[in-house]
Amino acid sequence: MLEEQPTPLDQIGRRLFPEQPEQAVAGVTALVDLAAQARPAEDDQPLLPARYHFFVRAIEGAYVCLCSPPRLLLERRERFEVDGSEYPVFELAVCRQCGAAYLVGERTETQDGKDILTQPGPRSFEHPSGLEFFLLPDERNGEVPDDEDELVSYGPVSGTTAEQRLRLCVRCGAIDRADAIFSPCDCTPPQSVRVIGAKTRDGNVHVCRACGSRSTGSVVFRFLTGNDAAASVLATALYQEIPPREIGDEVQPQEQQRGIDEWSSTAGASASGGARAPQVGGGRQLLIFSDSRQDAAFFAPYLNRTYSPTPAHPEDA
Ligand SMILES: [Zn+2]
Ligand SMILES: [Zn+2]
Numbered sequence: 001m002l003e004e005q006p007t008p009l010d011q012i013g014r015r016l017f018p019e020q021p022e023q024a025v026a027g028v029t030a031l032v033d034l035a036a037q038a039r040p041a042e043d044d045q046p047l048l049p050a051r052y053h054f055f056v057r058a059i060e061g062a063y064v065c066l067c068s069p070p071r072l073l074l075e076r077r078e079r080f081e082v083d084g085s086e087y088p089v090f091e092l093a094v095c096r097q098c099g100a101a102y103l104v105g106e107r108t109e110t111q112d113g114k115d116i117l118t119q120p121g122p123r124s125f126e127h128p129s130g131l132e133f134f135l136l137p138d139e140r141n142g143e144v145p146d147d148e149d150e151l152v153s154y155g156p157v158s159g160t161t162a163e164q165r166l167r168l169c170v171r172c173g174a175i176d177r178a179d180a181i182f183s184p185c186d187c188t189p190p191q192s193v194r195v196i197g198a199k200t201r202d203g204n205v206h207v208c209r210a211c212g213s214r215s216t217g218s219v220v221f222r223f224l225t226g227n228d229a230a231a232s233v234l235a236t237a238l239y240q241e242i243p244p245r246e247i248g249d250e251v252q253p254q255e256q257q258r259g260i261d262e263w264s265s266t267a268g269a270s271a272s273g274g275a276r277a278p279q280v281g282g283g284r285q286l287l288i289f290s291d292s293r294q295d296a297a298f299f300a301p302y303l304n305r306t307y308s309p310t311p312a313h314p315e316d317a
Contacts, residue, residue: 058230062092062223063119064103066170066193078119088173091119093133093222100210102220103134103168103195107175114184116173120222128203133220134166134175134195135209160209164197228299232306235288239307244282 001007001015013024020027035048063073065080065087072092079086093104105117106124117134124131165178169185169192176184183190198205204218213219288303290296 054234056230056234058225058227059223063089064092064101065089066168068191076119085171087170089119090117090173091222093220095208095210095213095220097208097213097219098211100208101136101138102198102205103136104131104220104222106130107132115175117168117175118173124203131200131203133198133200133205134168135198136193136195137210160196166195166197167192168195227295228302229306231288231299232303235286235303236307239281239284239286242284242286244284245279 001012009025009028013028014021016031017024017027032048032050036046036050038047039045040047059074060076063076065071065073065082067080067082067085067087071080071082073080073089076091077089080089081087090103091105093102094100095102103117105119106121107115108118110116117132120131162179163177166175167178167180167184168175169183169187169190171187171191172185174185174187175195178194196209198209198220199207205220206216206218207214208219288296288299290299
């Protein structure tokens with residue numbers, strides 16, 4: 001089946017075990033494990049030299065479509081279709097202290113003079129000063145009062161001005177003061193949400209509008225993980241799943257020459273030879289590749305730092 005073309009596991013399962021669809025995937029996995037251990041003779045390759053590969057990547061931001069109910073997206077896209085209608089997609093940011101959700105983006109003026117909120121452009125990485133942050137009020141940080149007298153009492157941060165109380169059209173991204181008499185766009189039916197503009201300096205929010213937390217850096221962050229953090233979480237989880245080599249086994253020369261495939265799914269069970277106790281990490285081995293020499297150089301110390309419970313140098317903490 002697989003010689004014809006690559007096939008998803010569940011499809012193989014349905015064909016091999018049509019009578020037990022709910023156990024089909026587990027059945028295929030067991031079959032692969034079995035075939036990886038089965039050798040016609042000691043010196044032969046296993047029936048199925050299986051390896052598992054993961055294709056992963058770091059997230060490049062979290063996104064939201066403010067349709068009803070809102071949809072969270074972990075992949076950058078400009079627009080999202082719901083029930084035949086297209087909605088713009090906004091990028092999300094979050095307060096590190098209270099978890100309040102913000103929209104982050106750039107305000108651009110259209111030819112007919114309205115302001116549109118768009119996702120941060122590629123320029124924003126080098127020149128973040130054009131970025132703006134808008135708090136999405138939720139039930140925890142209270143309803144945005146309609147009465148202007150109540151403005152100052154909104155949330156823990158006092159002094160929300162009328163200019164900061166905005167309404168955002170979720171159909172076209174038009175953004176305008178909440179107290180404006182006319183709608184900022186012609187979208188029908190009008191569908192907008194209230195947002196609170198946060199003060200920024202050089203693209204940083206120093207005071208969270210929801211909880212009042214302050215920082216000389218930024219309290220509100222975009223969901224940009226960077227490759228190192230994602231690879232480190234995966235490497236840690238995989239490393240801990242590798243079975244340790246049995247302590248006390250002596251190296252058998254012929255075992256070495258036979259070239260046991262240490263990357264096969266059953267390497268831990270079949271290839272316990274080759275260890276001299278005691279070994280670092282129980283003799284576990286993990287090889288990590290990178291397509292960038294610089295990434296490889298920086299990742300090794302990074303993983304060491306994140307894996308070790310106490311940092312080697314306190315200043316690294
Ligand atoms: Zn609109
Ligand atoms: Zn906060």
